[in-house]
Amino acid sequence: MDNELKFWAVSLMGPIASGKGTQAEFLAMEFGLVHLENSRIIEEKFVQDPDNPVVQEAKKAYLAGQWIDPQVMMNWIIGTMKDVAARHQGIVMSSGFRTEYETEKELEFFEQAYGRENIKIITLTLSEKTSIERSLNRRICKANRHPIPNLPEYRDLKVCPQDGSELERRVLDSPEIVPKRYQEYIVKTLPVIDFIKKRGYNIIEINGEQSMEDVHRDILNKLW
Numbered sequence: 001m002d003n004e005l006k007f008w009a010v011s012l013m014g015p016i017a018s019g020k021g022t023q024a025e026f027l028a029m030e031f032g033l034v035h036l037e038n039s040r041i042i043e044e045k046f047v048q049d050p051d052n053p054v055v056q057e058a059k060k061a062y063l064a065g066q067w068i069d070p071q072v073m074m075n076w077i078i079g080t081m082k083d084v085a086a087r088h089q090g091i092v093m094s095s096g097f098r099t100e101y102e103t104e105k106e107l108e109f110f111e112q113a114y115g116r117e118n119i120k121i122i123t124l125t126l127s128e129k130t131s132i133e134r135s136l137n138r139r140i141c142k143a144n145r146h147p148i149p150n151l152p153e154y155r156d157l158k159v160c161p162q163d164g165s166e167l168e169r170r171v172l173d174s175p176e177i178v179p180k181r182y183q184e185y186i187v188k189t190l191p192v193i194d195f196i197k198k199r200g201y202n203i204i205e206i207n208g209e210q211s212m213e214d215v216h217r218d219i220l221n222k223l224w
């Protein structure tokens with residue numbers, strides 16, 4: 001592929017298992033963007049700084065399926081974004097924006113580092129039923145967290161097609177936690193969409209019930 005590299009800040013929003021990770025990977029490959037994922041940033045902190053009480057507190061909440069203190073999370077996320085922007089690379093976030101507080105901080109950073117015209121906000125819509133069905137059966141690879149969706153063509157896979165590493169379930173994809181996370185998304189994130197619109201942004205809305213190829217095609221059609 002010889003697509004132009006883009007200095008974009010793309011934010012993918014949508015409930016659990018709406019395909020954010022998969023679509024972020026597609027966009028990262030096509031436009032040379034760095035794929036940022038909150039759970040990856042969080043899990044790296046757990047490994048790098050396990051004795052820090054702030055990290056320990058965050059880990060407790062995270063493993064119970066609750067959200068980490070917004071200020072702590074924000075420092076971790078913005079810190080990572082600054083590193084990427086400093087290297088002059090675009091960003092695709094597969095887990096943002098989530099709350100009004102985070103959105104305000106992240107948009108502020110994007111506007112200043114990337115410019116308004118380079119900010120692209122996409123929402124993937126998905127019913128609770130599909131969200132639960134998909135998330136209970138999907139996997140990720142151990143080495144690079146490549147998402148392996150719960151689709152027929154992937155069910156027999158034993159290792160990651162991209163790097164050959166082992167596949168595993170995510171801690172958060174359990175029957176106890178998934179419905180909670182879906183509801184949290186509805187309660188906390190939908191008001192964020194109104195907030196973004198009030199700041200004058202156009203939100204690209206995509207039907208996430210479709211196959212990942214169709215979702216990707218719709219995103220490309222609407223990105224310009």
Ligand SMILES: [Zn+2]
Pocket residue numbers: 141142143144145146160161162163164165
């Ligand atoms: Zn992989």
